[in-house]
Amino acid sequence: MADQAIKTALERHISRARAKDILIELVKVPSPQTDLFEAEPLLKKFIEIAVEPRLRAMGVKDIGYDEMGNLIASFGANRSGRSLMLITNAMNQPQNTMKNAYAGDVIDARPHGLPGEAVLGKGASEQKGHMASVLHAIESVIAAGLPINGRLVFLCCTSGETGRHDAIRSVVEGQGVKAEMALLGGTSLTVNLGNRGRIDVFIKVHGAPSHSSKPDAGCNAITGAIEVIRRLTERVKPARVHPQLGRATLAINHIRSQPDSTHTIQDRCDITVDRRLLPGDDPDAAFDEIRKIAMEVDGMKDPASGKPWRVEVKLGPFMYPSLITEDSPIVKALATASQAMLGMTPPTYYSPSAFDQGYLNHVGIPCTNYGAGEQEFAHTDLDMASVDRVTDGAKVVAYMIATTLG
Numbered sequence: 001m002a003d004q005a006i007k008t009a010l011e012r013h014i015s016r017a018r019a020k021d022i023l024i025e026l027v028k029v030p031s032p033q034t035d036l037f038e039a040e041p042l043l044k045k046f047i048e049i050a051v052e053p054r055l056r057a058m059g060v061k062d063i064g065y066d067e068m069g070n071l072i073a074s075f076g077a078n079r080s081g082r083s084l085m086l087i088t089n090a091m092n093q094p095q096n097t098m099k100n101a102y103a104g105d106v107i108d109a110r111p112h113g114l115p116g117e118a119v120l121g122k123g124a125s126e127q128k129g130h131m132a133s134v135l136h137a138i139e140s141v142i143a144a145g146l147p148i149n150g151r152l153v154f155l156c157c158t159s160g161e162t163g164r165h166d167a168i169r170s171v172v173e174g175q176g177v178k179a180e181m182a183l184l185g186g187t188s189l190t191v192n193l194g195n196r197g198r199i200d201v202f203i204k205v206h207g208a209p210s211h212s213s214k215p216d217a218g219c220n221a222i223t224g225a226i227e228v229i230r231r232l233t234e235r236v237k238p239a240r241v242h243p244q245l246g247r248a249t250l251a252i253n254h255i256r257s258q259p260d261s262t263h264t265i266q267d268r269c270d271i272t273v274d275r276r277l278l279p280g281d282d283p284d285a286a287f288d289e290i291r292k293i294a295m296e297v298d299g300m301k302d303p304a305s306g307k308p309w310r311v312e313v314k315l316g317p318f319m320y321p322s323l324i325t326e327d328s329p330i331v332k333a334l335a336t337a338s339q340a341m342l343g344m345t346p347p348t349y350y351s352p353s354a355f356d357q358g359y360l361n362h363v364g365i366p367c368t369n370y371g372a373g374e375q376e377f378a379h380t381d382l383d384m385a386s387v388d389r390v391t392d393g394a395k396v397v398a399y400m401i402a403t404t405l406g
Contacts, residue, residue, distance in 0.1 A: 003403070006146065007340055010398045013140040019391040020119065023132035024104035026050055027121030031160075032094040038158040038167055043090045044069040051090075051135075051156045058139045060154070068170045071156040072177055075138070075148060076405055082150030084404050085179035085365065086138075086397065087168070087356065088131040091160030092123025098381045109386050114374065118384040125378045127160050129385025130185030130371035133393030140398045150405030153179050157356075163200065164317030165359040172363060181330040182360050183397070186369035187349075189338075189389055191331055193368070194323040195351040196245050197277035197358055200316030201290050202270070203228060205309055207302060209259060209267040218265035219307035222257050225269035228297050228311065229255075232273065235293055238286075242278045244350045245323070249276045250290075272316070276354075279321045287315045320358030322367075330366045333400050341395040346370065370396070 031046035052063060055073050062074040095101040101122040109118035121128065138154065155177075159167035171177045186192055205225045210218030229252055238248035254272035275286050291313040298311035324331060326348065338346045351369070360367035372390040377383055 003340055006399060006402050006406070009144040009146060010140055010341070010395065010402065013143045014136065014391065014394050014398060016387060016391045019132060019136050019394055020106070020117070020387045022136055023119045023124065023129060023385060023387065023390055024106070026128040026132055027104045027119055027124055028102055030102050031090045031092055031123065033091050033161040034094065037162050038068055038091070040091070043158045046090050047071050047156050047158070054135055055154065058142050060138070066170050066175050068167055069158045070167055070171050072171060072175060073154040075152045075154070077147075077149050078151040080149040080405065082405050083153065083179040084150070084401060085153040085155065085177075085182035086134050087155045087157065087182060087184050088134055089127045089157050089160035089185070091158060091162065092127050093161060093379050093383070095122060098122060098383060101383075107384070109384065112377070112382065112384070114384070114386040114389070116386065116388040118386050120382070120384045122383050123160070124385040125374045125383050127185060129373045129390050130393065131156070132385070132390050133372050134397055136394040137397035137401060140394065141401050146402045146406055148401070148405045151179070152401060152405055153177060159356075162317070163198070163319060163354070165319060165356055168356040168359055172360075172365075179365060181333065182365050182367040183330060183334075183371075184355060184357055184367060184369045185373055186371040187373050187375045189370065189372065189392060189396075190347045190349050191334055191368055191370050192351045192357065193325070193331070193348050194245055194279075195321065195354055195358065196248065197281070197283070197321030198319045198354045199275050199277065199283050199287055201273040201275060201287060202314045202316050203273065203294050204312040205269045205271070205297070206311070207265070207267050207309055208307060210265045212263045212265050215265055215304040217305065218267070219302045219305050219309065221266045221269040221309065223302055223304070224297055224300070224309035224311070225255065225257070225271055227300065228271060228294050231293050231296060232290060236289060240278050240281070245278055245321070248278050248281060250274070277321050279323045281321070283318050319354035320362045321354070322358035322361050324361060324366065324368060328366045328368065330368050333404055334368070334370050334396065337396045337399040337403065341399045342392055
């Protein structure tokens with residue numbers, strides 16, 4: 001089928017009203033991050049009531065789940081050898097202080113620098129705007145009767161905010177699900193060409209409790225934690241700089257002490273270290289440097305009491321850095337689709353944040369981020385997605401499905 005005929009067929013079925021309705025319906029079903037992470041029951045409930053029935057209504061029948069609750073759906077004749085993986089994520093930030101987090105309110109987006117209308121709701125700016133585009137794209141291709149001679153893989157993973165690759169790894173390695181190329185959500189219809197990776201390092205400083213009127217009777221874990229932090233921030237100075245991704249960094253992004261009681265010398269202090277990685281960095285070497293410096297405080301004595309601190313260091317989640325070029329097959333497919341449907345080649349950018357694209361590129365599945373979403377409003381009380389951009393994202397993804405797999 002000629003490209004213009006594909007465009008015309010899709011435009012009969014893709015509508016702004018439909019894209020808005022899907023986004024509102026997704027936002028109204030809570031799927032928050034909790035202490036249970038991917039095992040949170042609300043995530044599986046969201047997938048089971050907001051995603052799977054929609055796929056089945058389109059005519060997608062090959063739907064299953066892995067042991068983590070990730071939905072894996074497949075559609076198409078699978079005759080051409082071509083395949084495309086579209087990845088969505090269920091988990092979004094908890095409600096926090098956003099009062100209308102699950103109302104699906106529609107607002108004028110123009111005062112916020114976005115076109116037309118926007119839908120407010122937790123996850124709209126990161127997960128659910130892109131999900132609405134992808135679902136509308138798939139249903140439009142099927143409704144238009146366009147042939148899918150290849151294999152379309154749709155994923156809805158229970159991840160989204162955990163900062164680790166566990167869910168996508170479960171699908172790819174645990175279930176053997178792969179594709180010729182893959183697409184994740186993005187920001188403002190731009191194409192992500194790269195990002196730094198990350199390791200989290202968890203450090204525990206142990207002391208001994210006492211009444212704070214007698215600091216010499218205890219061993220203050222906070223004082224020990226301050227010493228650990230001082231040494232790390234003064235001595236971990238990554239030297240490598242990437243021309244697009246910038247410098248590798250270290251940041252202390254969490255600290256908490258126990259027991260949670262008044263006038264008490266604290267007997268434990270937990271520290272989380274965020275260490276960003278550039279392509280080519282060795283995560284084990286980065287962790288080992290942090291571990292060695294932190295462990296220098298192990299056995300040192302609290303100045304107030306002369307009692308020794310005990311230090312534990314543990315490697316937490318790791319996310320791969322990502323770096324692709326404009327010659328990557330997924331980037332070229334997006335550029336072609338955007339030019340055909342929107343009359344423009346999408347801008348490219350480099351992201352400060354790590355997500356699953358690093359893992360997918362690492363295992364040989366070319367992947368980028370593109371789609372509706374507004375990083376500026378993520379994790380805020382104005383969490384929103386532009387209806388116009390959700391609609392345009394659906395047009396681009398639908399054309400890419402039809403031309404790649406048709």
